[in-house]
Amino acid sequence: MxxxxxxxxxxxxxxxxxxxxxxxxxxxxxxxxxxxxxxxLYIHPAVAWVALYVSFGTAAIASAxxxxxxxxSESLDRIAHSAMEVSVFFIAITLITGSIWGRPxxxxxxxxDARLTSSAIFGVFGLGYLALRRANEDREIRARRSAVxxxxxxxxxxxxxxxxxxxxxxxxxxxxxxxxxxxxxHGSMAFTLLLSFVAFTLTFFWFLRTRYxxxxxxxxxxxxxxxxxxxxxxxxxxxx
Amino acid sequence: xxxxxxxxxxxxxxxxxxxxxxxxxxxxFGVMALLLCGLALGPNPAGRSHAGPGLFxxxxxxxxxxxxxxxxxxxxxxxTKDSVAxxxxxxxxxxxxxxxxxxxxxxxxxxxxxxxxxLFLHVDQARTLVAIPSIAASVAxxxxxxxxxxxxxxxxxxSLTLLPVLALPAFAPLLIAGERAYSAVVYGxxxxxxxxxxxxxxxxxxxxxxLLYGVMEES
Numbered sequence: 001m002x003x004x005x006x007x008x009x010x011x012x013x014x015x016x017x018x019x020x021x022x023x024x025x026x027x028x029x030x031x032x033x034x035x036x037x038x039x040x041l042y043i044h045p046a047v048a049w050v051a052l053y054v055s056f057g058t059a060a061i062a063s064a065x066x067x068x069x070x071x072x073s074e075s076l077d078r079i080a081h082s083a084m085e086v087s088v089f090f091i092a093i094t095l096i097t098g099s100i101w102g103r104p105x106x107x108x109x110x111x112x113d114a115r116l117t118s119s120a121i122f123g124v125f126g127l128g129y130l131a132l133r134r135a136n137e138d139r140e141i142r143a144r145r146s147a148v149x150x151x152x153x154x155x156x157x158x159x160x161x162x163x164x165x166x167x168x169x170x171x172x173x174x175x176x177x178x179x180x181x182x183x184x185x186h187g188s189m190a191f192t193l194l195l196s197f198v199a200f201t202l203t204f205f206w207f208l209r210t211r212y213x214x215x216x217x218x219x220x221x222x223x224x225x226x227x228x229x230x231x232x233x234x235x236x237x238x239x240x
Numbered sequence: 241x242x243x244x245x246x247x248x249x250x251x252x253x254x255x256x257x258x259x260x261x262x263x264x265x266x267x268x269f270g271v272m273a274l275l276l277c278g279l280a281l282g283p284n285p286a287g288r289s290h291a292g293p294g295l296f297x298x299x300x301x302x303x304x305x306x307x308x309x310x311x312x313x314x315x316x317x318x319x320t321k322d323s324v325a326x327x328x329x330x331x332x333x334x335x336x337x338x339x340x341x342x343x344x345x346x347x348x349x350x351x352x353x354x355x356x357x358x359l360f361l362h363v364d365q366a367r368t369l370v371a372i373p374s375i376a377a378s379v380a381x382x383x384x385x386x387x388x389x390x391x392x393x394x395x396x397x398x399s400l401t402l403l404p405v406l407a408l409p410a411f412a413p414l415l416i417a418g419e420r421a422y423s424a425v426v427y428g429x430x431x432x433x434x435x436x437x438x439x440x441x442x443x444x445x446x447x448x449x450x451l452l453y454g455v456m457e458e459s
Contacts (some may be wrong), residue, residue: 065454121409128406135398145392148452152388165406174383207401 001184006209011205023061023192037104041189045194046096051090052122056153058208059083063150064145074219077143077167080150081133086204088126093190094119118156125153241334243449248329248337252423253344255314267352273299274356285362292363293371293422297415300379303349304411305404308386310344312394331454333389335387339449340449343383350379364426372427378418384445385410388433391456414441 010121025044031038061081065071098116099109132149136142256262277295279395281288315324324334344376354375389407393399421434 107408121412124405124409129403129410131402132392135393144455147459148388148456150449151393151452152392152410155441155448156413 009202009206009209013202016195016202020192020196020199023064023188023195023217025043026184028188028192033046034105037101040097042192042196044094045193046200047090047097048094049197050200051087052119053095054204055083055087055090055208056122056126059087059150060154063147066147067151074143076214077147078215078219079208080147082208082215083124084129084150085211086207088123088130089207090204091119091123091126095123105134108186122153125156129153130228241337241361241431242296243329244270244330244333245336246270248334249340249344250337252311252314252341254272256341256345261310262307262349266303266310268348269306270292270299270303270349270353273302274353274360285307289362290427293426294364294419296357296422297419298376299353300350301408301411301415303353304346304382304386305407307342307345307349307405308390309400309403311338311387312390312399316394319340323426327368332450335391335449335453336446339384339446343380343382343389346377346383350375360431367426368422371422371457373440374421374425374431376434377435378414378421378443379443381438381441382411384442384449385414388449388453391453402411415440439441 003041020042024039028042030036031041060079062076062083066076067075097114098119102111102113102116105107106113129146129149133142133146136145152221274295277291278288278301281291354368354372357363358368386407388411389403392406393402393424417437419432420429421438423429424431424434
């Protein structure tokens with residue numbers, strides 16, 4: 001990505017997010033069955049897509065590449081860490097919007113629905129990843145163990161995906177596509193839905209880039225501090 | 241790899257046999273936890289037998305956490321890891337050996353707990369016997385996953401508190417599959433899907449363990 005593209009990522013994400021909210025709340029009509037509640041469709045599925053697939057997928061790929069000796073680099077570890085942190089943020093939003101939808105639909109803020117429960121478990125995986133990173137002082141041990149944990153977490157993703165079929169519970173079926181892969185929503189609703197996916201995916205990459213840059217800056221600062229301390233110690237040694 | 245696995249499993253089981261931590265500490269804890277679960281359900285016996293399979297698995301999971309920490313503590317003692325590294329033992333074999341030893345210990349603990357479930361929670365005895373293969377499979381999957389997560393948290397100051405945070409989310413699907421399979425045998429229901437989940441988990445954790453255990457030990 002060139003410099004212009006990098007600089008444009010943030011403003012573009014914001015413009016698309018604002019457009020999604022404007023279209024979702026003011027332009028699209030209410031749903032025939034769910035009324036205004038269906039407007040959550042423009043946030044919840046896109047956020048869940050970013051949380052469970054895009055950001056976690058990025059973290060898992062970066063972790064796998066880190067573990068592969070030929071591609072191992074600190075940048076990949078930073079990408080995995082940043083992506084997982086953003087993933088935890090998006091999972092929190094997924095759960096909050098899911099609960100807001102669930103209260104009027106199911107009558108409770110939390111239902112023991114398979115997909116909801118699996119998403120919460122996935123959120124705890126994310127928190128576990130961050131806890132694991134904090135528990136290790138050594139950079140290399142931290143990177144390796146985090147990468148292995150991320151791969152282990154990847155085993156859980158298909159379970160989340162297929163949980164709806166396996167556990168046959170309350171969750172609304174696929175919102176966007178029917179079983180024979182045709183769109184369920186049309187017109188302005190379909191456009192807004194599509195836009196929400198693009199907007200939140202771009203927002204993820206914006207957050208990821210920002211978080212990555214913070215991580216690089218922290219590492220650089222840590223290195224500078226180390227160099228300064230060594231220099232200071234050298235100066236303390238009396239000349240012989 | 242198999243030779244190393246057998247060596248490590250034998251070593252872990254021998255240590256366990258001599259120290260008797262399972263018999264004197266983990267099992268009493270499990271039985272007490274099962275009794276507490278029964279007390280928490282109240283004096284009415286109606287729902288107790290239906291909750292039995294779930295409570296059994298909760299206690300098994302709690303016991304698993306203790307036993308995983310114990311299994312990793314053996315490796316963390318001074319010089320053990322260095323000795324293993326110096327001997328050039330195959331990490332995949334070490335993983336399989338530790339997982340095998342943990343599985344055997346967990347099977348023994350589960351057998352005692354199953355007796356407790358039948359006695360205290362009044363789950364049907366004959367049907368519980370039929371459920372033993374699915375219980376054995378889910379406990380083996382828990383042990384495989386636990387060995388991996390235990391290795392991730394080993395040699396860290398906060399390993400005792402970190403292990404549950406990392407391992408419990410991974411145990412959740414195994415617990416669900418095990419409990420559903422046990423309930424399906426006792427009260428009726430679909431069994432095949434839970435068996436397939438258990439088999440997939442067993443294959444996945446064994447493969448990942450064989451491939452990645454070395455990476456963790458390297459560090």
